[in-house]
Amino acid sequence: MTVTVPAHPEPVLRVSRLSKTYATRVVDSVDWQLAPGRVHALLGGNGSGKSTLLKMLAGVVPADPGGRIEAAGHRLASEHWTPQVAAGTLRFVHQDLALVDGLSIADNFGLARRYPRSRWGRIDGAGLARHVAAQLGRHGLDLDPQRPVASLRPTDRALVAIARALDGIGDDATTLVLDEPTASLPVDEVAHLFASIRTLRENGHSVVFVSHRLSEVAEIADDVTILRDGVVVGSGPIGQFPEERVVELIAGHPRATVAARSRPAAADDAPVVLDVRGVSAGPLRGVDVRVRRGEVLGVAGLMGSGRSSLLRALFGDLGDGVSARIDGHEVEIRTTGDAVAAGIALVPEDRARDGAYLDRPLWENLSAAVLSRYRRRGRLATPAERADAADAMRTFGVRAPSVDAPLGALSGGNQQKVVVARWLRAGPRVLLLDEPSQGVDAVARDEIHTLVRDAARAGAAVVVVSSDLDELEALSDRVIVLLAGRVARELSGPDVDRNVIIAAMHAPGVDP
Numbered sequence: 001m002t003v004t005v006p007a008h009p010e011p012v013l014r015v016s017r018l019s020k021t022y023a024t025r026v027v028d029s030v031d032w033q034l035a036p037g038r039v040h041a042l043l044g045g046n047g048s049g050k051s052t053l054l055k056m057l058a059g060v061v062p063a064d065p066g067g068r069i070e071a072a073g074h075r076l077a078s079e080h081w082t083p084q085v086a087a088g089t090l091r092f093v094h095q096d097l098a099l100v101d102g103l104s105i106a107d108n109f110g111l112a113r114r115y116p117r118s119r120w121g122r123i124d125g126a127g128l129a130r131h132v133a134a135q136l137g138r139h140g141l142d143l144d145p146q147r148p149v150a151s152l153r154p155t156d157r158a159l160v161a162i163a164r165a166l167d168g169i170g171d172d173a174t175t176l177v178l179d180e181p182t183a184s185l186p187v188d189e190v191a192h193l194f195a196s197i198r199t200l201r202e203n204g205h206s207v208v209f210v211s212h213r214l215s216e217v218a219e220i221a222d223d224v225t226i227l228r229d230g231v232v233v234g235s236g237p238i239g240q241f242p243e244e245r246v247v248e249l250i251a252g253h254p255r256a257t258v259a260a261r262s263r264p265a266a267a268d269d270a271p272v273v274l275d276v277r278g279v280s281a282g283p284l285r286g287v288d289v290r291v292r293r294g295e296v297l298g299v300a301g302l303m304g305s306g307r308s309s310l311l312r313a314l315f316g317d318l319g320d321g322v323s324a325r326i327d328g329h330e331v332e333i334r335t336t337g338d339a340v341a342a343g344i345a346l347v348p349e350d351r352a353r354d355g356a357y358l359d360r361p362l363w364e365n366l367s368a369a370v371l372s373r374y375r376r377r378g379r380l381a382t383p384a385e386r387a388d389a390a391d392a393m394r395t396f397g398v399r400a401p402s403v404d405a406p407l408g409a410l411s412g413g414n415q416q417k418v419v420v421a422r423w424l425r426a427g428p429r430v431l432l433l434d435e436p437s438q439g440v441d442a443v444a445r446d447e448i449h450t451l452v453r454d455a456a457r458a459g460a461a462v463v464v465v466s467s468d469l470d471e472l473e474a475l476s477d478r479v480i481v482l483l484a485g486r487v488a489r490e491l492s493g494p495d496v497d498r499n500v501i502i503a504a505m506h507a508p509g510v511d512p
């Protein structure tokens, strides 16, 4: 049933003077409201307080006293807002997805709602599995409900978390809150998700959407609110907030012009740094990769086309190894140790699992010595290491209280900068980047792009996988498009364009 929306509807959620103080105040006296049947984008730089604000609304982070939250007929002092009250009208997909890795997909659904019981009060496992399979199917997911969540790819994890949040949404107006749901989603999946969001909106539900991809925000949002340092610095209908204005509000100053991408013409006669033929590990079926000195090669493709596998194979982390020529020298890359020794660096896609030590201090995560697998853990930093780390924090614009803070205490975008910074500090010959600006704000993204291009200009060969086509367009001199493990197209010059890339991802082998 469709809920009719009156001309001046009561907001579905209203907060006033909402604040949160950790060591410092990270959300500062926020007044905010959500209209029913609208998609509301919550924007702001890394660490600006978006996730903290949303966690207070979920009741999982206690707010400072003095504020008020009103929703679903409840009107409470902010410090008395609980998960139980919030659950009456709000559904959340938090940034970390809150899935339990050790459990199956079905059990993760079971935890969130009540397990269906048989007549005898036992948990009805088969009933739950059928129900979950149907819910997954609604979102185009063909996954066995018994599969452990730990075995899912990042994209599927995100989609499972979203399907779980939407499980059982009925006719009562509900607000779905999505904290960076698209950070790890390729274009096609984003299109699916946006279709679901539009359906919810048509049915009178509201959606709060956090994203750093501003072109997506322009596509889906009706209203926007922008936070900077925990303070609302702009709020209103999306029409009043063109991208340049949004970036200015996020940054607090006009957008710096990003250096144009290095002209491919300059790279044409440059020596080849990386030359690998016929990579056939995992899903790949004979992929050739040649990258010249100073060149950035973009890799595009749909989910499952083999993009991440290609990087992992080049890094000695998949299959039986590859024979490569690096700066003209034959090298056998059978292990990640071989790759590191050959001057290859990989910034992996799944930061939380492969790229970072969340419980270890920043200095250790930033330390170039971490690149060695033989590094001892748990010892104290040398003064030089700490000074280097502080220096790297400045160079790479990492926002954190100190070099001793555990990486896990940083905002998502700042964690990503640390992982990228660590590898760039090693000065690699070949830099492999998998979704380098996933979860990174527009300002930091520009900064990371500048760092990557600087690495290329300093002579490295760079290979970038990204499902953010604006990023591929901005960064790449040349793009290869993978389809089912093969190179379907190679694009250069004016063809390095998001629309040409999208077309090539779907239409194999139609070179103009």
Ligand SMILES: Nc1ncnc2c1ncn2[C@@H]1O[C@H](COP(=O)(O)OP(=O)(O)OP(=O)(O)O)[C@@H](O)[C@H]1O
Residues within 6 Å of the ligand: 022, 023, 026, 044, 045, 046, 047, 048, 049, 050, 051, 052, 053, 095, 409, 410, 411, 412, 413, 414, 439, 441
């Ligand atoms: N549990 C915590 N203890 C101490 N400080 C915290 C904690 N959680 C968050 N912070 C700090 O609060 C600030 C806001 O963080 P928050 O995660 O809300 O930012 P965000 O806007 O969601 O950023 P991102 O875009 O990177 O996800 C940051 O400076 C962060 O380091």
Ligand SMILES: [Mg+2]
Residues within 6 Å of the ligand: 050, 051, 052, 095, 179, 411, 412
């Ligand atoms: Mg966040």
